[in-house]
Amino acid sequence: MADPARAAKLAQRIKVVVAEALRKVVKDERVLNVTITDARVTNDLQHATVYYTAFGDETAQQDASAALTKATGILRREVGRNITVRLTPTLEFVADEIPVNASNLEALLRVAKERDAELAQLAAGAVHAGDADPYKSAIDDADFDDEDDEDDDEDQESAESPRS
Numbered sequence: 001m002a003d004p005a006r007a008a009k010l011a012q013r014i015k016v017v018v019a020e021a022l023r024k025v026v027k028d029e030r031v032l033n034v035t036i037t038d039a040r041v042t043n044d045l046q047h048a049t050v051y052y053t054a055f056g057d058e059t060a061q062q063d064a065s066a067a068l069t070k071a072t073g074i075l076r077r078e079v080g081r082n083i084t085v086r087l088t089p090t091l092e093f094v095a096d097e098i099p100v101n102a103s104n105l106e107a108l109l110r111v112a113k114e115r116d117a118e119l120a121q122l123a124a125g126a127v128h129a130g131d132a133d134p135y136k137s138a139i140d141d142a143d144f145d146d147e148d149d150e151d152d153d154e155d156q157e158s159a160e161s162p163r164s
Contacts, residue, residue, distance in 0.1 A: 007041045013083055014048050015039035018091070021078040022071075030067035033060060037096045041089060048079075048089040051096040061095065068093040 019036040038051040054064035068075075072091050080088035 011039040011041040017079050017082045026071045028067045030063040034064050049092045053096050
């Protein structure tokens with residue numbers, strides 16, 4: 001097994017090589033709107049997964065996927081020419097879902113922010129359901145303390161009386 005750091009360096013190199021090859025070597029118009037976003041290589045350096053995004057509608061994304069599948073051999077040859085490993089890794093292209101997930105997350109955050117603003121507007125005009133200060137005041141506490149003192153005196157007297 002190779003060092004994980006070496007696999008990460010190789011993945012970055014494969015990412016660059018594949019992106020350049022898509023721009024210079026592959027003559028398919030369907031890959032013009034493809035961007036290579038990431039690459040991952042297994043620790044044994046035998047298999048590389050290349051993540052990409054394809055801009056456009058659903059049809060353009062399907063066309064890009066078909067074009068990448070068709071150009072896999074050409075791209076693997078270019079990777080083999082430009083990296084220095086004994087065996088050229090196989091390439092697998094996977095559509096990157098991060099931009100879609102990020103846009104969904106942004107939409108959810110936008111809705112939550114709007115709900116927070118509505119709640120803040122409702123809270124601004126709200127009044128308390130009871131007294132303005134529902135907690136005991138200092139005067140009530142003083143009265144309560146006096147009652148406690150009387151109970152304490154009685155407890156002390158019963159404790160001091162001799163038992164027969």
